[in-house]
Amino acid sequence: MKWTEVSVHTSNEAIEAVSNIFIEAGSGGVAIENVQDFLSTPDDGFGEIRILENQDYVSEGSLVKAYFPETKNLMELIPEIKQRILALESYGLSIGPNTFSIEDVQEENWASAWKKYYHPQQITRYLTVAPQWEEYEPKLDGEIVIRLDPGLAFGTGTHATTRLSLQGLETYIRGGETILDVGTGSGVLSIASSALGAGEIHAFDLDEVAVRSAKENVKMNAYAQNVSVSANDLLKGIEIPADIVVANILAEIIVPLIPDAWRLLKPNGIFITSGIIEAKKELILSELETQGFTILQVLQMKDWFAIVAQKVEED
Ligand SMILES: C[S@@+](CC[C@H](N)C(=O)[O-])C[C@H]1O[C@@H](n2cnc3c(N)ncnc32)[C@H](O)[C@@H]1O
Numbered sequence: 028m029k030w031t032e033v034s035v036h037t038s039n040e041a042i043e044a045v046s047n048i049f050i051e052a053g054s055g056g057v058a059i060e061n062v063q064d065f066l067s068t069p070d071d072g073f074g075e076i077r078i079l080e081n082q083d084y085v086s087e088g089s090l091v092k093a094y095f096p097e098t099k100n101l102m103e104l105i106p107e108i109k110q111r112i113l114a115l116e117s118y119g120l121s122i123g124p125n126t127f128s129i130e131d132v133q134e135e136n137w138a139s140a141w142k143k144y145y146h147p148q149q150i151t152r153y154l155t156v157a158p159q160w161e162e163y164e165p166k167l168d169g170e171i172v173i174r175l176d177p178g179l180a181f182g183t184g185t186h187a188t189t190r191l192s193l194q195g196l197e198t199y200i201r202g203g204e205t206i207l208d209v210g211t212g213s214g215v216l217s218i219a220s221s222a223l224g225a226g227e228i229h230a231f232d233l234d235e236v237a238v239r240s241a242k243e244n245v246k247m248n249a250y251a252q253n254v255s256v257s258a259n260d261l262l263k264g265i266e267i268p269a270d271i272v273v274a275n276i277l278a279e280i281i282v283p284l285i286p287d288a289w290r291l292l293k294p295n296g297i298f299i300t301s302g303i304i305e306a307k308k309e310l311i312l313s314e315l316e317t318q319g320f321t322i323l324q325v326l327q328m329k330d331w332f333a334i335v336a337q338k339v340e341e342d
Pocket of ligand 1: 180181182183184188189192209210211212213214215216231232233234237259260261275276277280302
């Protein structure tokens, strides 16, 4: 099948927002080339942030490459996409050079090129992620292996924002909890929650590609059959009281999620949010506190932050 690749040179802070715009416009998949990540930590930039061939040199920022089936009428979509990217500046995001290029590609060139950089990795003390297609035996006492084939969904487990979420889950899961995973992507956080002993896990994503990927990945991990996956916009309309809500999503999306997380968390429940850049950290902290949350921890990895907050029970 023929696809059209639309590539935009953007700033690193706008990667996720630009990717979301492409996905909402009907892109079948998004890949990111970030030369800085490639040079410093070749194993660390996957998920939506996938490093492909290092052909196009980008001295600053990243190339976000979106793939559209030839059936899409791109000439109508492009002006709208450009307008939405320009509008990101009004949210305080820099959009870098914002230059576009468009070319035709064959599917096999992009859908699997990233796989050669994805190998088993120990992510936390107990959790290791391993691609479904590679043999791997646990090496440490208590090591749990999460088998994944993210396909076109975000979530190989290796991205800093996912690692921070996994650290949070490993710290707060004691066993038997009900967990809501908002923006599940490949399902990695839900599968990890199951592996760590949670009682029941409900995973949600707005994107049908992610819902399908998460369901496949849950099936692939025999211990994770207490994970249910469904399409949903954040926690709208959900009525499941939870011990932990975890969400690794862009800060702009975390803000409207906060009241629903508060509504659904049981007394003393824990809210783990990740995907936060430094410029948005204070905003999220203040929105959480205004809602009534007590901040327990602020975790950092590279340029990313995660916040752990608690719905402390009043005496
Ligand atoms: C950064 S990925 C995180 C994936 C995975 N949880 C991880 O930690 O690696 C964010 C996910 O949130 C989903 N998402 C974005 N907006 C959403 C919304 N309003 N409701 C539900 N999911 C959403 C995206 O489709 C994407 O799969």
